[in-house]
Amino acid sequence: MRRILAALVIVAALAGGLYLLRARLVSLLPQDALFRYAVRNLSEEQKREFYARLAASTPSGIWEAVPEPAVGRVLQFNIRKTDMRAEVVTNAAGMRSGRPYGPKGKDRFRIVCLGDSMVMGTAGKEEDRWSDQMEQALARAGATVDGKAIEVLSLGNGGWTSLNEAAYLSQRLSSYQPDLVLALMVDNDLNDAGGVLGIGQGTYTFTTEHRDLGSSVFVDHLPLQFGLGDKNLLAAGLGPESEGRWTEAFAAWKRLETLLDQTGGRMVFGVLRAADLFVEQARHHHARAGLRSPLIVTEYFGQRLPHDPHPNREGNGTLAGHYLHVLAKLGWLPVAASALPPLHAGLSADALGPPDAARVAALQREAAAALREGLEFDRLEKADVRALLGGVYPGEEGRPLASFPFGTLKSAFLLRARPGATRVRVEVEVPPFVELYPFALEMRLDGEPVATLRLAGRTEAGRHVLTGAIPARAQPPVALEVGLRTASYWTGVTDFTMRSYRLVSARQE
Secondary structure (H helix, E strand, O other): OHHHHHHHHHHHHHOOOHHHHHHHHOOOOOHHHHHHHHHHHOOHHHHHHHHHHHHHOOOOOOEEEOOOOOOOEEEOOOOEEEEOOEEEEEOOOOOEOOOOOOOOOOOEEEEEEEEOHHHHOOOOOHHHOHHHHHHHHHHHOOOEEOOEEEEEEEEEOOOOOHHHHHHHHHOOHHHHOOOEEEEEEOOOOOOOOEEEOOOOOEEEEEEOOOHHHOOOOOOOOHHHHHOOOOOOOOOOOOOHHHHHHHHHHHHHHHHHHHHHHHHOOEEEEEEEOOOHHHHHHHHHHHHHOOOOOOEEEEOOOOOEEOOEEEEOHHHHHHHHHHHHHHHHHHOOOOOOHHHOOOOOOOOOOOOOOOOOHHHHHHHHHHHHOOOOOOEEOOOOOHHHHOOEEEEEEOOOOOOOOOOOOEEEEEEEEEEEOOOOOOEEEEEEEEOOOHHHOOEEEEEEEOOEEEEEEEEOOHHHOEEEEEEEEOOOOOOOOOEEEEEEEEOOOEOOOOOOOOEOEEEEEEEEO
16 A cells, blocks of 8 residues: 555656545545655655656756755756756766766876855856866877876856865765865855755845854945945955854865875865955965865966856866866876966966065955045945845845844944044944844954943833944054944844844944
8 A cells, every 4th residue: 555655656646646646545644744645655666757747847946955954955857957047967966077976986186176056057058167177188189197088077056165175075075086176266255155046046134154043144245225236345364254264264264175185086276366365364264274186276367158257168278277287287187288278377386485574464454445434325435335244235225235234143344444543433323113122232343252232121112322442563554453242133924034223323533
């Protein structure tokens, strides 16, 4: 009887006759238990087939939610869909590939390319990706390692951060067994990890980071919330929020390198060229974390897809050629440089040397020079929005730059440090919504708690001021990070952003 019921469920579901099946089986099994009963009795093969059909019936989404905060998300398994004008075929690993990923064969030398959308090949053809072009070039050159054929796998998903990338491979290293790992860090890899909606679409309204802090999303493209096509200073290393993200990311890369050492694998650490400050920060933290993997800066020189800023085949070919020439020069691949696609004239096969601390400091001063010493939040200029690190949302949809924005459970912004200032004064407006109370709002300056606003009930709603002493530093900072934290929020019926107060002004005294 069990097998008959399970077979009926899977056949009817796959045929689209689920409603009729439930009606016919209602006398045999309660409706609310039907699926649980079927799942317990379906074979693994039937479950996989059922899942594949369900994923295929959701044409607008390609992501599969993964209940693991370190990884965030992978692609839906074994699908063939169109996303951003490109065909996306995935395997059982949740990676974009028309071939399965499994244990490494004894006759294979395995290279793993690790990253985000730049490895996934977002919006382009699978065969045009730099990882695929590397494999193609090595095959044309007849390259082998100790008689083993060279295979190149692409481990990357759009929206992954450095934490996602390093954790994904670190937790699966014994399964993938890579001989070489080619990492590629991009300037948005310090963001909070994006989440997944139930229909398989990506979102930054939800984040797998800061789960206890609700919708406090920290991403470098936060200005888009304010209608600006610009980035903030989340990666600038100005203040503890940014510095902590750099430290955490490179601790994850160091752990991956350590695990690779234990398996006999090696890594080349690549950084996609971005603003000079990002590149220099990457060099600084690479050395600070004690990574020994060669560090390179790569680029695709504006060779983009016609419909998307990701690289086209030519741009990916530039990346592929760069990594191949680096590996050849290191002697990690037995292939002559002359047998490889030519190295772009703007790139070098040499790894970078030690970082220049003075260069980092000079670039940070330059970035901080664009900041104001104080902010009036209802009169934000475009440059001011770059100071908002996260947890800050426009006040009114129609006037995103001319109204008091909302602060949520965790919010942070930067001020240019004012010489001689000893205190910071922040004014907020707390609404009279009953769910906010009792209300407590903590202010931190450069990561140190300096003041707390406490309100017992809604009769104390309105404007309030927090003031706190600027922490003493041996070297005066060029920028000051103001952080605000609370556990109280209100939200709407159809809008799930957790709002806690309005930001009115911030100034140094």
